[in-house]
Amino acid sequence: MTELLKCVLAETGGGLILPIGVAVFGGTVGAKIIQRFHIPQIIGYIVIGVLLGPLLGFISQGAIGELEPFNVFALGIIGFLVGGELRREIFVKFGRQVAIVLLFEGLGAFLAVGILTFTVMIFFSGWQMALAISVVFAAICAATDPASTVSVLWEYKARGPLTAMLTAIVALDDALALVLYAIGVSVAGVITGHQEQGLASALGSSFYHIVGALALGAVAAFVLIWILKRTDDPEKVLAFTVGAVLVIIGLAANFHLDVIIATMALGVVLVNVEPRRMASCFSLMRRFSAPVYVLFFVLVGARLKLSGGNSMIWLLVMAYVVGSVAGKTGGSYLGAAYSKTVKSIRNYLGFCLYPQGGIAVGLLIMASRKFDSETSSIMLLVVIIGAFILQIIGPLGVKFGARKAGEIGLNITEDDLVKTYTVADVMDTEVPVVGADMSLSEVIKVVGGTDSSCYPVVDKDRTLVGAITLDGIRNTFSTQELNDWLVALDIAEPVAAKVTPDVALSEALEKIRRLDIEYLPVVAAGDGDKHVGILSLRSVRRRLGAEVLAKQKEADNKYARAVT
Amino acid sequence: MSSDVQLSRVLAPERVLVLHTTTKAEALRALADCLATAPEVGDREALCEGIFYREQLMSTGIGMGIAVPHVRLASVSGPVMAAGICRTPIADYESLDGVPVRLIFMIAAGKFQHVEHLRLLSSLSLRFKSEKLRDALIAAPDTLTFYHTLIRQED
Numbered sequence: 001m002t003e004l005l006k007c008v009l010a011e012t013g014g015g016l017i018l019p020i021g022v023a024v025f026g027g028t029v030g031a032k033i034i035q036r037f038h039i040p041q042i043i044g045y046i047v048i049g050v051l052l053g054p055l056l057g058f059i060s061q062g063a064i065g066e067l068e069p070f071n072v073f074a075l076g077i078i079g080f081l082v083g084g085e086l087r088r089e090i091f092v093k094f095g096r097q098v099a100i101v102l103l104f105e106g107l108g109a110f111l112a113v114g115i116l117t118f119t120v121m122i123f124f125s126g127w128q129m130a131l132a133i134s135v136v137f138a139a140i141c142a143a144t145d146p147a148s149t150v151s152v153l154w155e156y157k158a159r160g161p162l163t164a165m166l167t168a169i170v171a172l173d174d175a176l177a178l179v180l181y182a183i184g185v186s187v188a189g190v191i192t193g194h195q196e197q198g199l200a201s202a203l204g205s206s207f208y209h210i211v212g213a214l215a216l217g218a219v220a221a222f223v224l225i226w227i228l229k230r231t232d233d234p235e236k237v238l239a240f241t242v243g244a245v246l247v248i249i250g251l252a253a254n255f256h257l258d259v260i261i262a263t264m265a266l267g268v269v270l271v272n273v274e275p276r277r278m279a280s281c282f283s284l285m286r287r288f289s290a291p292v293y294v295l296f297f298v299l300v301g302a303r304l305k306l307s308g309g310n311s312m313i314w315l316l317v318m319a320y321v322v323g324s325v326a327g328k329t330g331g332s333y334l335g336a337a338y339s340k341t342v343k344s345i346r347n348y349l350g351f352c353l354y355p356q357g358g359i360a361v362g363l364l365i366m367a368s369r370k371f372d373s374e375t376s377s378i379m380l381l382v383v384i385i386g387a388f389i390l391q392i393i394g395p396l397g398v399k400f401g402a403r404k405a406g407e408i409g410l411n412i413t414e415d416d417l418v419k420t421y422t423v424a425d426v427m428d429t430e431v432p433v434v435g436a437d438m439s440l441s442e443v444i445k446v447v448g449g450t451d452s453s454c455y456p457v458v459d460k461d462r463t464l465v466g467a468i469t470l471d472g473i474r475n476t477f478s479t480q481e482l483n484d485w486l487v488a489l490d491i492a493e494p495v496a497a498k499v500t501p502d503v504a505l506s507e508a509l510e511k512i513r514r515l516d517i518e519y520l521p522v523v524a525a526g527d528g529d530k531h532v533g534i535l536s537l538r539s540v541r542r543r544l545g546a547e548v549l550a551k552q553k554e555a556d557n558k559y560a561r562a563v564t
Numbered sequence: 565m566s567s568d569v570q571l572s573r574v575l576a577p578e579r580v581l582v583l584h585t586t587t588k589a590e591a592l593r594a595l596a597d598c599l600a601t602a603p604e605v606g607d608r609e610a611l612c613e614g615i616f617y618r619e620q621l622m623s624t625g626i627g628m629g630i631a632v633p634h635v636r637l638a639s640v641s642g643p644v645m646a647a648g649i650c651r652t653p654i655a656d657y658e659s660l661d662g663v664p665v666r667l668i669f670m671i672a673a674g675k676f677q678h679v680e681h682l683r684l685l686s687s688l689s690l691r692f693k694s695e696k697l698r699d700a701l702i703a704a705p706d707t708l709t710f711y712h713t714l715i716r717q718e719d
Binding site for chain 1: 618619620622624626627632634636638660673676678679681682683685686689690691
């Protein structure tokens with residue numbers, strides 16, 4: 001490396017570039033490995049983070065601190081994308097139910113964590129301190145991390161009432177957490193004597209955080225819509241959108257507004273005011289967000305401090321985790337039962353609300369000012385470890401809930417299916433096979449009676465010797481005098497390429513595209529060229545289209561049942 | 565698809581034979597050997613094998629004393645033809661109408677030349693609807709007369 005480059009890197013904080021690169025690369029590798037065990041990829045990112053951070057020391061705590069602005073940016077992007085999921089229909093369909101379930105699951109977690117942490121703390125301190133600390137823990141745990149929840153829903157292509165309800169809940173429980181936090185911190189401040197503002201003032205401040213953020217996001221959304229209406233260039237759309245998210249984050253930080261709520265408001269307004277035009281904008285941002293997500297979650301893992309625990313801390317962690325899990329599961333069940341949601345939401349929504357992320361830690365850092373330094377560092381450690389554990393079990397819970405609700409794989413596209421299928425899954429085995437010795441008149445009869453565009457020609461051992469296409473048949477229209485003495489072999493076209501059933505569909509379709517053909521004959525693997533079927537582009541498209549439609553219909557039916 | 569094919573492009577005078585064989589197999593072998601001398605044919609064995617395989621599927625004796633054995637092969641670079649006049653009609657050819665074969669036109673084309681191949685077959689088939697031409701070809705005293713009689717039709 002030249003001195004100049006070293007100088008530039010040092011000047012620009014380039015020392016962070018290598019850890020960032022290794023984190024993104026390593027996180028992606030970790031996700032790939034962990035996906036093989038059918039575990040959500042996000043856990044792979046976090047595990048790699050633990051490996052690179054506390055275990056190997058490659059990502060130092062200093063680097064994590066320097067990357068804090070990146071975390072805020074990632075949260076902003078996540079907020080924007082979660083907002084993009086919140087279409088008007090969800091609120092129209094589930095509005096009342098969302099409000100009730102949100103209140104129940106938030107208060108359930110608040111009560112459960114509050115009681116459990118108070119029970120632990122009472123053994124180590126006076127009741128006042130125990131109450132102050134437990135109220136803060138209780139207030140913080142209500143926030144579900146939208147990033148990991150939505151990431152798992154996207155990874156498993158979930159769609160249906162549970163997915164819709166969950167997206168709405170994770171988008172809104174930040175606001176609930178802020179209100180609970182305001183109350184909790186005020187109460188704690190009164191108890192510990194560090195009170196700087198009264199309850200009314202704290203609530204007013206939360207109101208300002210939330211409503212100000214909503215207003216900022218909404219105003220920015222209308223400006224962005226005005227700009228995006230004037231450009232169709234995807235690169236510019238992406239640049240404008242990322243720019244808008246960054247501006248909102250910066251403004252929200254300057255005016256002490258909630259960053260996630262502000263960018264979420266941007267997403268909500270865009271998706272509801274200009275749904276069609278903005279579809280490509282969200283799709284671009286989703287692609288753009290992939291490495292941002294990876295780095296964000298690797299840093300979640302890297303932030304973990306493995307040393308410095310004592311029995312009180314571990315007991316508090318246990319109380320925090322168990323309380324969060326029990327409170328959210330029980331609370332959402334009761335809320336869903338009270339608001340009469342469908343069974344799938346009632347039974348499984350709770351499992352999907354465990355992930356906790358940076359918001360909890362961020363709120364705790366703010367709250368820790370109300371306590372002395374020793375207590376605040378213990379509280380910070382408890383929340384960091386607790387949120388880490390919940391961040392590991394959370395994605396598993398989301399996957400479990402979505403799977404039990406039958407919503408996994410209902411939001412698939414044709415591209416998703418192509419990635420998972422082999423040729424055997426979609427090949428056409430019903431296409432009539434034409435014997436090489438079949439007379440042309442007979443061939444024309446066969447072709448006339450079916451709607452295939454390609455007919456494999458085989459010899460008496462069923463070995464593929466060619467294929468007859470509709471074009472091939474068309475060529476014989478002007479030579480009908482030959483019909484009686486030509487056989488199928490005479491008009492068969494040689495096959496340009498063939499595949500075996502075990503070949504990945506994506507690979508076979510790539511071959512079809514490269515050769516600019518419409519079909520590929522399928523022959524048995526390792527058995528000469530024995531005919532097995534035909535992979536026709538037309539029938540593959542028809543089949544995949546029908547499957548995607550069926551999945552969408554299934555999801556829509558679930559919606560319909562959820563509403564009636 | 566037009567059936568208009570210039571036979572002079574695919575048939576050379578030296579690839580017209582007078583056959584004195586009495587069986588289908590001998591006649592096909594002799595004509596295949598002759599056709600294999602054309603520069604377009606790269607593999608004599610493959611040509612022979614292809615011709616006999618095709619005959620197994622269905623006889624190429626199309627009736628009226630005419631046979632058109634044909635094949636498409638990867639080792640052939642372009643449409644090419646050889647012709648044989650059977651002085652002794654070949655009775656074992658199993659023609660569609662059962663009439664012994666007097667004239668054989670052996671055709672080979674490239675594996676991917678199915679259109680040209682069909683066009684050539686069609687062109688021959690249309691020509692032989694003329695009884696006058698058939699008789700003239702059968703009665704041709706030598707190969708050169710045969711060749712010119714056939715080619716003249718194009719003019």
